[in-house]
Amino acid sequence: MCVDCGCGKPPGIPEPHETATISLFQNLHQQNQDLAAHNREHFRSSGTLVLNLMSSPGAGKTALLEATLRTLQKNHRCAVLEGDLETELDAQRIRALDIPVVQITTGSTCHLDAQLVHKALHSMNLAEIDILFIENVGNLVCPASFDLGQHLDIVLLSVTEGDDKPAKYPVMFRTADLLVISKLDLLPYVGDFRIDRAENFLRDLASSAPIISLSARSGLGLDEWLAWVHAQKAKSSVDGAMAVENGGTG
């Protein structure tokens, strides 16, 4: 049988055959997913935990990194991959802290993809990085659809954006492993942002992700964030060791 073309005719019998419908059932993101798997293999072999930060433009991704990288650096060797449409500005802010950083400028593309990340990986020494933060392009839509090979997704929602964003951007929020409510110091000025309402909208997406409210400016909630990152790193190291053990016996 000709399995490829679905014409139902045995192979090798030439017959007038004008059109054919070929069944494929292929994921359109397959190419990206294959590359993401390749990236994940790099991360596994170097023992690097990779956290992908996503949010709308200006929700405070870089500010959160700036406020906590130095503290994290005391226990873990950190590095940052910065994704932006244009400019090196975010990379410069991280570099000012003496943290290794690579800037990816995507030009007209509104999200990072596995290929862009892969290219950047080969310009850093992963073996010397315990935790790699990827700051995705500020955008609540596309970045959610492109697997980069990261282990966990962190979505930031600043209080000035409104507490209904999880309901309006379900594709982004439903798969978040952590929701960070940022710019908590501005909460009194905004007035109508309710953390419990943001949480309800998130739970409606069948998400059980933890929520951490913080302010990179005032420092409120940063300890909880740091504890979460430490815990993920500890967990990934245990998982990694187990995977090595299992691989050794199997």
Place this chain on the structure above:
Amino acid sequence: MHELSLCRSLLHQTLEVAARHRAVAVTALRLQIGPLSGVEPELLKTAFPLAAAGTIAESAVLNLTATCIEVYCKSCNTRCQATPSRLCCATCGSCSTQLVSGDELMLESVELTLDQPSAIQCP
């Protein structure tokens, strides 16, 4: 919007199949798109001719099927339909559900015009 870059991978996959079958034209593509795929079907339809211009797929018709969102409820063991912003169980109200369908972005089939009868290659 990344519909144009998505169209490029759609085109890439399509032309690969077409080449394997030595097709002279691609006449139609059938896709399944879920409301949680992050893709706007209308934008995809608009972007495809731009991506496909000058290729044998340039006049292909895009047939898009929108799939439904369906969740499986772990609390009451049922499957039911849901909406993008509320993925909880319609029967018991529990939000410990799993997405069964609704996020697909799938090239289901392509329709080709073949050159010669003998052009069909079966491995």
